[in-house]
Amino acid sequence: MKPILIMAAVPRELELLVNTLQDPYCDTDATFSATEGNIGATRLVCCAGGVGKANAASAATSLVERYRPELIIITGCGGAYPGSGLSVGDLALASDEIFGDEGVDTPTGWLDLGQMELPLLTKGVRSWYNSIPLARHEAQKAMKLAGSHGIQLVRGRFVTVSSCSGTKGRGQELARRYQAVCENMEGASIALTALRYGIPCLEIRGISNLVEDRDMSRWDISRAVEAAQRFVIKIVEEVSR
DSSP states (O other), rough: OEEEEEEEESSTTHHHHHHHHHHEEEEETTTSEEEEETTEEEEEEEEEEESHHHHHHHHHHHHHHHHHOSEEEEEEEEETTTTTTOOTOOOOEEEEEEEOOOOETTTTTEEEHHHHHSEEEEEEEEEEOOOEEEOOHHHHHHHHHHHTTTTOEEEEEEEEOOOOOOOOOHHHHHHHHEEEEEEEEHHHHHHHHHHHOOOEEEEEEEEEEEESSSSSSGGOHHHHHHHHHHHHHEEEHHHHO
């Protein structure tokens, strides 16, 4: 049976999930160490691949080649953009992932990869540029599951950046440019790897902060990552039935 691969940036974003696994086993000799185990009848592989796009792409490729998962779930925390309707501790589900930094700033404005005619991936007659779609069917099931448990889950575009937005103005700029709800540092790279291999991909993040002038006293990373992991566990339990 093919496993579900669950990926995050840092161990604390997977700690609750790993502690929930039955008969966990960690292969520490691999290039990217991962903890394997079961929730019910479903086999999971959990990996904290590191911060940023480069780590995320490398880890995702290595793990997909090694485990050939049936589904990839990205989790962790994210910063919510102004006007998204999200607050600290809320949950967000990606409809699409956007490579927010890939493009060029010109004297007349921003040009994305599509405008530059530089695709990130081409398959047959289709090409993908900054925007990477995530699994629609699995996202709809996640929305339905959240509703049945009375969990508020906001679905929208996520933006992946190399340089996090530390000012309200930058957050407003990216939110407006991409019509997005939140940002992170890894999701688009994993989503692109999943698309390249033809594997469905979900992304669920807890909101740790609002994208405003940076003030970490207003953040709650622990609350965000716990909420995201608890919902991921519910998804896995649903799959196991």
